Amino acid sequence: MRKTALGVLGFAWFGLAASALAADRPEWAFPVTDKTPPAMLPDDGKPKSAPGSDRGYTRAQIEDLFNPPDWYPNIHPAMPSVVAKGEAPNVRACAACHLPTGTGHTESANIAAMPASYLLQQMDDYKTGARKGSGSMLAIAKAISDEGNKAAAAYFASLKQPKWIRVVEAETVPKTYVAAGNKRVIHPDHIFEPLGARVIELAEDENRLLNRDPGSGFVAFVPKGSVEKGKALAQSGGPQACAQCHGEDNRGAKEIPGLAGRTPTYLVRQLFMIQNGERAGVGVEPMKAIVAKLSVDDMLNLAAYFGSLEP
Ligand code: HEC
Ligand code: HEC
Numbered sequence: 305m306r307k308t309a310l311g312v313l314g315f316a317w318f319g320l321a322a323s324a325l326a327a328d329r330p331e332w333a334f335p336v337t338d339k340t341p342p343a344m345l346p347d348d349g350k351p352k353s354a355p356g357s358d359r360g361y362t363r364a365q366i367e368d369l370f371n372p373p374d375w376y377p378n379i380h381p382a383m384p385s386v387v388a389k390g391e392a393p394n395v396r397a398c399a400a401c402h403l404p405t406g407t408g409h410t411e412s413a414n415i416a417a418m419p420a421s422y423l424l425q426q427m428d429d430y431k432t433g434a435r436k437g438s439g440s441m442l443a444i445a446k447a448i449s450d451e452g453n454k455a456a457a458a459y460f461a462s463l464k465q466p467k468w469i470r471v472v473e474a475e476t477v478p479k480t481y482v483a484a485g486n487k488r489v490i491h492p493d494h495i496f497e498p499l500g501a502r503v504i505e506l507a508e509d510e511n512r513l514l515n516r517d518p519g520s521g522f523v524a525f526v527p528k529g530s531v532e533k534g535k536a537l538a539q540s541g542g543p544q545a546c547a548q549c550h551g552e553d554n555r556g557a558k559e560i561p562g563l564a565g566r567t568p569t570y571l572v573r574q575l576f577m578i579q580n581g582e583r584a585g586v587g588v589e590p591m592k593a594i595v596a597k598l599s600v601d602d603m604l605n606l607a608a609y610f611g612s613l614e615p
Contacts, residue, residue: 330502330572330576330600332502332503333503333569333572333573335482335487335569337482338482341483341484342481342493344483347363349363350362352511354512354519355519357375357376359375361373361375366515366516368400369390369397369400369401370389370397371397372388372400372516373516373517374399374404375517375518375519376404376518377404379404379405379518379519380404380518381459381463383399383459384452384456384459385452385455386398386448386449386455387456388404391447391448394443394444394447395448396444402415403516405466405518406460407468407518407521408567409487409513409522409567410487410505410569410570411486411487411488413567414465414468415460416460416464416465416466417465417556417562418460418556418561418562419461419556419558419559419560419561420458420461421559422559422560422587423456423457423461424457425586427448428445428585429585430442430444430445434583435584436577437573437577437582437583465562465564465615466521467565467614468522469505469524469565469566469611470508470523471523471526471568471612472523472525472526473527473528473529473531474525474526475527476499477496477497477506477525478490478491479493487513487514488504488505489513490506499525500527501527501601502527502604503524503525503604503607503608503611504524505522505567505568506522506525507520507521507523508521508522508523524608526604526608526611527604527608530604530605531605531609532609533605533609534604534610537602537606537609538554538606544593544594546594546606549590550563554610555615562615563610563613564615565613565614565615566610566611568604568607568608568610569607571603571606571607571611575598575603575606575607576600578592578595
């Protein structure tokens with residue numbers, strides 16, 4: 305009798321905790337393709353172009369994740385084969401999602417100029433499942449060859465971190481939805497809505513985003529006052545200033561990734577996943593005390609501040 309009662313109690317408590325957590329989860333930082341996205345104009349099948357590039361790719365070529373476009377071969381070093389073409393059938397080309405420049409989109413990650421040892425550790429954490437957050441990365445890390453893994457890490461570590469994000473404080477933003485590939489785009493209704501306590505990142509040029517063109521970055525709309533609040537928190541608010549570990553001006557230290565100029569949506573996602581244990585890789589221990597007491601608003605403010613810094 306007692307056993308049953310405890311069982312019921314335990315179950316009820318679990319349900320409560322799970323729904324409380326779900327309520328806190330910043331869904332805007334975890335973009336997932338809408339179940340019923342608005343209808344788009346059909347593709348005309350013609351090759352697309354990019355400013356200053358002599359190349360053209362059709363939509364089908366742009367969506368080929370084993371041979372994605374390389375619009376500007378002159379702005380990055382020669383890509384190793386795993387970055388440009390992947391390793392069929394299970395390792396899609398890194399450049400498809402992270403772009404040849406490593407700067408990526410809000411739903412993926414900016415991995416340009418990250419320390420190679422850090423990148424390899426993350427691949428290992430995805431492989432063991434200690435780090436979650438992306439089904440693609442879990443599958444890729446399991447299937448990638450040792451050789452490919454090292455070549456990709458060396459390539460992305462060798463890149464420069466360009467200015468890719470423009471942070472703008474705002475009260476209203478264009479209404480958006482999440483299109484195929486988890487990409488946030490402007491809703492065809494073309495109306496504005498309150499930003500609220502979110503970061504909404506939009507491509508400076510949506511066509512260039514959809515064309516996987518690394519020549520044009522993002523505007524991150526953040527709430528009024530968030531950059532200053534984030535700065536105060538980064539410098540003194542937490543148990544330790546972020547720059548103590550993340551390097552001078554938060555541009556990265558030996559084995560620790562930089563935060564300056566990186567996609568705020570991604571940063572919030574990581575802080576949240578480190579706090580709730582979805583990201584529990586080998587190197588994350590020093591971050592646990594840092595994130596323990598952060599609210600989602602604190603995470604947002606920190607991310608707004610880091611996004612606003614020169615990379
Ligand atoms: C289909 C899309 C896709 C492809 C292809 C892809 N990635 Fe990723 N990658 C992602 C996403 C999405 C994330 C962010 C996950 C998150 O937010 O937690 C990510 C994150 C990462 C991270 C973690 C970055 C950090 O700062 O901690 C590394 C490292 C990485 N990818 C390496 C690679 C490498 C190397 C390849 C090629 C072998 C690759 N990725 C191919 C989608 C992709
Ligand atoms: C005591 C050292 C230390 C301090 C202080 C610290 N960090 Fe970190 N941080 C790390 C380490 C180490 C990692 C890499 C974790 C891993 O390997 O998975 C990391 C990773 C991160 C990541 C994930 C980066 C990525 O590319 O995925 C974010 C975001 C982050 N830290 C934010 C912060 C913020 C914001 C602060 C200040 C409030 C801060 N950190 C302070 C050590 C620290």
